[in-house]
Amino acid sequence: MQTTVDKLKKGEKAIIVTFNLDTIPLKLIEMGCMEGHLVELVQIAPFGDPIYLDINGTHLAIRKEMAQEIVVELIEN
Numbered sequence: 001m002q003t004t005v006d007k008l009k010k011g012e013k014a015i016i017v018t019f020n021l022d023t024i025p026l027k028l029i030e031m032g033c034m035e036g037h038l039v040e041l042v043q044i045a046p047f048g049d050p051i052y053l054d055i056n057g058t059h060l061a062i063r064k065e066m067a068q069e070i071v072v073e074l075i076e077n
Contacts, residue, residue: 001073001074002017002071002072002073002074003071003072003074004067004068004069004070004071004072005039005041005051005053005062005067005068005070005072006051006064006067006068008039008041008072008074009041010041010042010043010044011040011041012040012041012074012075013038013039013040013074013075014038014039014040014072014073014074014075015036015037015038015039015072015073015075016033016034016035016036016037016038016039016055016070016071016072017035017071017072017073018035018071019033019035019069019070019071020069023066023069024066024069024070025066028060028062028066031055031058031060032055032056032057032058033055033060033070037055037056038055038056038075039053039054039055039070039072040053040054040055041053042054042059045061048064049063049064050062050063050064051063051064051067053067
């Protein structure tokens with residue numbers, strides 16, 4: 001099932017399918033946010049923004065508006 005990173009629940013894992021190159025900063029891509037990579041939602045900040053992700057072993061905090069641009073395929077546990 002495809003969704004976006006902002007819709008993941010804590011602990012859910014997914015594979016990055018695609019993202020909008022125009023809105024995703026190059027720095028995020030350099031840190032591992034690429035198609036085919038594993039992403040896990042680690043934690044959500046108290047007011048829901050930012051969200052903390054583990055992308056192939058790299059921990060990142062990104063804003064929800066940016067997470068809405070990253071399409072993923074959920075991995076069944």
